[in-house]
Amino acid sequence: MSRQAPTLEDVAREAGVSRATVSRVVNGVRNVDPAIQEQVQRAIERTGYAPNRAARSLVTRRAETIALVVSGAGGGPEESQEAFAARVFADPFFGRVVAGVVGFLRPRSMHPVLMFAESADDRHEVLTYLRQGRADGALVVSTHPDDPLPTLLAAAHLPSVLFARPTPPVPLSYVDLDHRDGGRLAAQRLLERGCRRPATVAGPLAVPASQERLAGFRDTMARGGHPYVPVAEGGFTLDSGIAAMARLLAEHPDVDGVFAANDLMAQGVCQLLRERGRRVPDDVAVIGFDDSGIALSCRPPLTTVRQPVEQMAAEMARLLDQHIRGERTEATSVVFDPELVVRETA
Amino acid sequence: MSRQAPTLEDVAREAGVSRATVSRVVNGVRNVDPAIQEQVQRAIERTGYAPNRAARSLVTRRAETIALVVSGAGGGPEESQEAFAARVFADPFFGRVVAGVVGFLRPRSMHPVLMFAESADDRHEVLTYLRQGRADGALVVSTHPDDPLPTLLAAAHLPSVLFARPTPPVPLSYVDLDHRDGGRLAAQRLLERGCRRPATVAGPLAVPASQERLAGFRDTMARGGHPYVPVAEGGFTLDSGIAAMARLLAEHPDVDGVFAANDLMAQGVCQLLRERGRRVPDDVAVIGFDDSGIALSCRPPLTTVRQPVEQMAAEMARLLDQHIRGERTEATSVVFDPELVVRETA
DNA sequence: GAGTGGAGGGAGAGCGCTCTATACGGTGTC
DNA sequence: GACACCGTATAGAGCGCTCTCCCTCCACTC
Numbered sequence: 001m002s003r004q005a006p007t008l009e010d011v012a013r014e015a016g017v018s019r020a021t022v023s024r025v026v027n028g029v030r031n032v033d034p035a036i037q038e039q040v041q042r043a044i045e046r047t048g049y050a051p052n053r054a055a056r057s058l059v060t061r062r063a064e065t066i067a068l069v070v071s072g073a074g075g076g077p078e079e080s081q082e083a084f085a086a087r088v089f090a091d092p093f094f095g096r097v098v099a100g101v102v103g104f105l106r107p108r109s110m111h112p113v114l115m116f117a118e119s120a121d122d123r124h125e126v127l128t129y130l131r132q133g134r135a136d137g138a139l140v141v142s143t144h145p146d147d148p149l150p151t152l153l154a155a156a157h158l159p160s161v162l163f164a165r166p167t168p169p170v171p172l173s174y175v176d177l178d179h180r181d182g183g184r185l186a187a188q189r190l191l192e193r194g195c196r197r198p199a200t201v202a203g204p205l206a207v208p209a210s211q212e213r214l215a216g217f218r219d220t221m222a223r224g225g226h227p228y229v230p231v232a233e234g235g236f237t238l239d240s241g242i243a244a245m246a247r248l249l250a251e252h253p254d255v256d257g258v259f260a261a262n263d264l265m266a267q268g269v270c271q272l273l274r275e276r277g278r279r280v281p282d283d284v285a286v287i288g289f290d291d292s293g294i295a296l297s298c299r300p301p302l303t304t305v306r307q308p309v310e311q312m313a314a315e316m317a318r319l320l321d322q323h324i325r326g327e328r329t330e331a332t333s334v335v336f337d338p339e340l341v342v343r344e345t346a
Numbered sequence: 347m348s349r350q351a352p353t354l355e356d357v358a359r360e361a362g363v364s365r366a367t368v369s370r371v372v373n374g375v376r377n378v379d380p381a382i383q384e385q386v387q388r389a390i391e392r393t394g395y396a397p398n399r400a401a402r403s404l405v406t407r408r409a410e411t412i413a414l415v416v417s418g419a420g421g422g423p424e425e426s427q428e429a430f431a432a433r434v435f436a437d438p439f440f441g442r443v444v445a446g447v448v449g450f451l452r453p454r455s456m457h458p459v460l461m462f463a464e465s466a467d468d469r470h471e472v473l474t475y476l477r478q479g480r481a482d483g484a485l486v487v488s489t490h491p492d493d494p495l496p497t498l499l500a501a502a503h504l505p506s507v508l509f510a511r512p513t514p515p516v517p518l519s520y521v522d523l524d525h526r527d528g529g530r531l532a533a534q535r536l537l538e539r540g541c542r543r544p545a546t547v548a549g550p551l552a553v554p555a556s557q558e559r560l561a562g563f564r565d566t567m568a569r570g571g572h573p574y575v576p577v578a579e580g581g582f583t584l585d586s587g588i589a590a591m592a593r594l595l596a597e598h599p600d601v602d603g604v605f606a607a608n609d610l611m612a613q614g615v616c617q618l619l620r621e622r623g624r625r626v627p628d629d630v631a632v633i634g635f636d637d638s639g640i641a642l643s644c645r646p647p648l649t650t651v652r653q654p655v656e657q658m659a660a661e662m663a664r665l666l667d668q669h670i671r672g673e674r675t676e677a678t679s680v681v682f683d684p685e686l687v688v689r690e691t692a
Numbered sequence: 693g694a695g696t697g698g699a700g701g702g703a704g705a706g707c708g709c710t711c712t713a714t715a716c717g718g719t720g721t722c
Numbered sequence: 723g724a725c726a727c728c729g730t731a732t733a734g735a736g737c738g739c740t741c742t743c744c745c746t747c748c749a750c751t752c
Contacts, residue, residue, distance in 0.1 A: 005477070007738055018702045023740060031699060050477040054403035055738035058707045063400070065459070065480075082449035082656065086441060090639045095435025102462060103428035109471060113411070113457045116448060125455060131351070131396040134411075238643045271645055293436045297584045299617055310428065353708055364732050369710060377729060401708035404737045696751080703744085708737105715732075721725085 006047040015043035026051055057133065065113055066320060067135040068101055069126055070094065072118040073144035084118040088143065091236070091264065092292040093309060097141055097163065100313025104321075112139070123149050130158045136324045139316050142166070145207050159323040161316045165333065167208060173319045173331045175312045179209045182305040182338035183216025186259040186287045189303065189346055191224040193285055195257030199230040201244040201269060203261035213261050213289065230255070234265045241268025249276060256284050257346070263288040263295045266302050270345065285346035300344035308336055352393040361389035372397055403479065411459055412666060413481040414447055415472055416440065418464035419490035430464040434489065437582070437610065438638040439655060443487055443509065446659025450667075458485070469495050476504045482670045485662050488512070491553050505669040507662045511679065513554060519665045519677045521658045525555045528651040528684035529562025532605040532633045535649065535692055537570040539631055541603030545576040547590040547615060549607035559607050559635065576601070580611045587614025595622060602630050603692070609634040609641045612648050616691065631692035646690035654682055 008026075012019045017036060024032050025040040032040075043049075057063050070088050072079075079087075088094050101112055113135055117123045126149065129135060137159030140149060150170045153160040162174035190198050200217055203210030214231065221229050230252050232244035241260055245268065248255060258273075260266035266288030270280050278284050280300065288295055291306035315334050322328035354372075358365045363382060370378050371386040378386075389395075403409050416434050418425075425433075434440050447458055459481055463469045472495065475481060483505030486495060496516045499506040508520035536544050546563055549556030560577065567575050576598050578590035587606055591614065594601060604619075606612035612634030616626050624630045626646065634641055637652035661680050668674035 005479075008740095009738080019739080020703080020741080021701060024701090027740085033700065036700085050474055052404070052738050053478045053480045054400045054409070055707090056740075057400035058398070058404055058709085058738080059740045061707080067457075068460075080449065081452045082445045085448045086445040086656070089435070089441025089444060090438065092436065095432060095441075098435060098460065099428045099432040102431045102460070103426070106427045106462075111413075111459045111461050111475070114414075114444065114448070114460050115457050116452075128396055129457070132399045133351075134399045275645075299621075310432070354710095355708080365709080366711080366733080367731060370731090373710085379730070382731085398708050401737090402710075404708080404739085405710045407737080694752095696749100698749090699747090701744105701746080703742105705740105705742085707739085710735105710737085712735085713733090716730085718727105718729090720727085722723105 005052070006049045007052070008049075011040065011043045011047050011049045014047055015040045061133065062324075063134055063136050064110060065135045066105070066110065066317070066324075067115050067126065067129060067138040068098070068112040069115045069117055069138050069140045069149070071116075071123070071126075071140055071142045071144075071147050071149045073142070073147045074118045074120075079118055081116050081118060081122065085116050088116070092294060093290065094141070096292065096309040097313040100310035101139060101317050103310065104314040104317035108321075117149055123152060127152060127156055127158070131156065137161075137320045139163070139313075139320055159320060161320040161323070163312065163316060164209060171331045173323065173328075173333060175315050175319070175334045175336065177209070177307050177312065177336050177338055179212035179338070180216035180219075182289060182307070183213040183218075183259070184220045185305050185338060185340040186213075186289070187217045187220035187224065189287060189340055189342070190257040190259065190285060191220070193257065193281075193346060195285060197252065197255045198226055198257040198259070199232070199248050199252060199255045201232050201234045201241055201248065201258060201260040201265050203234060203236050203265075205233055210261055217259050234261065234268075236262050236264060238264050238268045241265025242272045243268075245269040245272040249273075257286075258284060259287045259289075261289050263290045263292045263298070263302055263304055266304065266345075267294055267298045270298060270300075270302075281345050287346045291341050295341070295343065298345075303343045303346035304341050306339040306341045308339075312336055351398070352395045353398070354395075357386065357389045357393050357395045360393055361386045407479065408670075409479055409482050410456060411481045412451070412456065412663070412670075413461050413472065413475060413484045414444070414458040415461045415463055415484050415486045415495070417462075417469070417472075417486055417488045417490075417493050417495045419488070419493045420464045421466055425464055427462050427464060427468065431462050434462070438640060439636065440487070442638065442655035443659040446656035447485060447663050449656065450660040450663035454667075463495055469498060473498060473502055473504070477502065483507075483666045485509070485659075485666055505666060507666040507669070509658065509662060510555060517677045519669065519674075519679060521661050521665070521680045521682065523555070523653050523658065523682050523684055525558035525684070526562035526565075528635060528653070529559040529564070529605070530566045531651050531684060531686040532559075532635070533563045533566035533570065535633060535686055535688070536603040536605065536631060537566070539603065539627075539692060541631060543598065543601045544572055544603040544605070545578070545594050545598060545601045547578050547580045547587055547594065547604060547606040547611050549580060549582050549611075551579055556607055563605050580607065580614075582608050582610060584610050584614045587611025588618045589614075591615040591618040595619075603632075604630060605633045605635075607635050609636045609638045609644070609648055609650055612650065612691075613640055613644045616644060616646075616648075627691050633692045637687050641687070641689065644691075649689045649692040650687050652685040652687045654685075658682055 141163040145167045202214045234240035234244040288302040288304035295302040295304045487509040491513045580586035580590040634648045634650035641648040641650045
């Protein structure tokens with residue numbers, strides 16, 4: 001930027017009006033004579049004026065920016081942010097969150113600031129960022145159930161919306177999925193296919209969503225005449241899915257239907273089954289969860305319980321927007337319904 | 347935020363000094379009496395002061411923010427931003443870029459603003475964003491070789507750094523990989539293993555990097571006694587890898603070594619080979635490119651040419667930082683060397 | 693023709709910060 | 723003892739914008 005950027009003053013001089021009038025035209029407020037409006041518009045083009053956001057923010061007290069925070073639960077800096085970021089993006093889930101948020105923000109000419117909060121320092125950084133007014137609010141996706149960030153945010157009265165209900169009750173809005181119902185859908189499908197030996201690879205049981213999916217699955221299985229369902233706990237990763245399935249198979253070699261709590265683990269389940277000579281779905285039916293890109297790229301394509309992550313993320317952004325504008329003062333929650341997507345594995 | 351946030355003025359009053367002194371303490375400049383410094387520090391804590399960034403930016407003319415732009419080459423809005431964002435994140439490559447950028451930014455308490463520019467409107471938006479001073483510069487990752495954004499950025503004299511050399515020469519700094527050398531490494535490995543019928547699944551030939559990888563591969567193969575190497579063009583996606591390999595196999599059923607221009611396609615190649623009853627690596631050796639997470643999660647794990655994406659992204663951020671601070675005025679380029687990572691497929 | 697009201701435009705006061713110019717006190721020099 | 727000088731603190735002028743008054747002009751009414 002060689003020369004000084006043009007200011008309102010410059011445009012005003014160029015158009016022969018006052019600063020206030022130009023400001024009115026730029027912001028499209030109040031009644032401005034169409035002729036003058038036109039005149040100002042041309043002056044803006046001639047000068048190549050772009051309003052200085054810092055100056056505007058200073059008076060409006062709005063950054064017109066929101067933070068998208070991916071939050072862990074670490075205390076110290078045991079993992080570098082870089083490693084944390086890499087790990088987060090390994091799961092296609094987060095890309096979908098970004099897509100959903102961007103889908104809402106784009107029409108409003110807003111863009112999210114990406115932040116990773118894994119250590120206590122990082123969390124402090126997020127708080128400071130918001131308190132400095134660099135962002136008007138935060139969208140928080142916790143990767144860990146007892147993430148302290150939501151509590152901090154609520155205590156500081158910083159507008160925030162969470163993805164998934166926080167474990168300790170926090171007065172913040174959140175969006176969530178009816179995970180229990182998702183587990184039910186998977187069980188129903190397996191039952192309909194006539195499975196006699198169902199089993200499940202659950203997510204980390206410390207995560208409420210995992211608990212719910214498992215509960216829904218067990219529940220429906222019990223009603224279907226299967227009071228006991230073998231469970232192996234996984235960690236939502238490919239490897240943990242493979243390992244969990246190996247344990248399941250060792251104890252129950254006759255298993256003929258598996259519900260994995262996410263697609264990544266379902267992929268691992270399929271891999272292991274194939275390695276052990278089982279055909280999917282002929283010998284063993286497999287159902288995943290999420291309906292991420294993996295479900296489609298997996299061979300064969302996964303039957304899975306769809307979680308409308310993009311929609312949920314967009315809703316988060318919408319709620320945050322309302323909180324920021326003061327159109328909504330009380331915390332609320334929006335719960336989405338899962339949907340079974342039948343492909344080839346079940 | 348119920349009550350007004352404390353300002354410098356408030357802290358100054360609390361500490362019994364002037365605004366300027368508090369400012370100096372906050373910014374750690376010049377000589378301030380240690381006793382007063384301490385006194386101010388306490389006042390800051392007592393009031394819970396956080397400097398207003400808009401006010402600071404207004405005078406420093408720095409947003410202390412950079413934009414991370416993922417750019418396509420579309421003209422109109424033929425694809426929604428949301429779809430574009432989702433597509434971008436499907437490739438683990440971008441997550442690595444984010445990780446690298448964050449790795450550089452974090453120690454500086456900076457956070458990237460994420461932008462997607464697929465349409466002409468989006469590009470205009472990026473330009474405006476920067477011209478408004480909301481970000482001091484842009485890191486651009488183009489997904490398409492003739493992306494118009496770099497040219498626009500250069501013309502507007504907006505500090506920017508690119509990932510990969512732009513096709514039309516543009517006076518902007520960039521980081522890149524020696525793709526040709528990467529192709530060479532793959533060929534060498536295949537030759538060392540004694541492959542007699544090599545073939546390659548290239549990336550889109552419109553992309554310079556694809557061309558280079560292919561050229562390096564062919565070159566070394568030619569020196570190794572294979573003047574002709576069958577080529578099938580792919581699109582860097584899983585499906586395109588599968589399709590390309592199918593074509594290759596149809597015409598050259600005796601192929602015993604394949605170099606795929608990225609890991610995603612290599613995964614597809616492996617899948618198809620297995621479906622067709624070929625063992626990997628016993629019957630056919632496969633080498634990928636990137637060394638993304640896929641290379642590890644693939645079964646068997648991929649031998650691949652490593653592209654140090656995180657380092658490259660961090661270097662982009664470093665260069666941009668220098669350009670913004672005015673420590674570097676001329677455009678430069680930094681080219682990284684690829685590295686062969688031997689796992690199980692070759 | 694004075695009074696009224698509404699619409700369009702301008703003046704000017706900040707928003708909270710940085711930074712230059714300046715004041716001030718103490719030390720060292722001749 | 724006058725002067726220079728240095729280190730430290732202050733005063734105050736903006737940075738570019740929004741927004742609240744307030745003024746002017748004109749149509750309309752009675």
